Ligand code: SAH
Ligand code: DHB
């Protein structure tokens with residue numbers, strides 16, 4: 001099947017299983033109008049993130065890579081009223097678009113944005129003792145994913161979930177000839193996972209309106225009560 005076929009299935013699923021959501025749809029329109037790249041998670045992927053938060057029952061979410069706030073809104077909508085989401089974004093113009101989208105969605109009280117390189121912000125969060133977060137969504141610059149994952153481990157607890165987007169990169173993950181920094185980053189990420197006793201993880205390949213890619217789901221091991 002072709003990319004068009006994958007897109008048709010995403011549309012089919014969207015029309016049946018995803019309720020019309022004016023705030024999410026306007027967030028995508030305003031992001032496009034402001035010139036942001038069309039790289040937000042797809043609607044079915046957004047709902048997967050939303051369902052993961054509800055299944056897990058966490059109250060504190062950390063997101064890396066806000067873009068226009070589309071995944072942010074899906075995640076934050078899954079939180080209980082006293083839940084909080086912190087999203088990190090490098091680009092101040094993107095963060096302004098996201099803040100307006102989050103405000104329109106009625107989520108400003110639950111969502112905070114921090115602008116700057118995520119590596120620096122994560123180190124600040126570790127110094128501040130800002131953890132533990134119950135769920136971390138890693139979706140910023142792909143080459144830094146292994147560094148983000150290691151810092152995420154410092155900001156989570158036993159029972160936390162770490163979801164990482166764009167790990168398959170059209171199959172480049174398993175192609176030794178692929179040497180771009182993104183593919184190298186995702187291979188290093190998997191090498192880390194392979195020897196990291198603190199997590200249990202799997203990677204799922206996906207097709208859809210965003211082409212052929214995938215995500216990694218990692219559970220931080222240990223006794224959540226300790
Ligand atoms: N999570 C979003 C998509 C994020 S796209 C969604 O699904 O809706 C990746 C984002 O990471 C972009 O907005 C990009 O500006 C941001 N980014 C890139 N490098 C970064 C860095 N070093 N620190 C923080 N964010 C970064
Ligand atoms: C890109 C980033 C993403 O988070 C994504 O899901 C797809 C593409 C990118 O930087 O090109």
Ligand code: MG
Nearest residue numbers: 041139165166
């Ligand atoms: Mg992504």
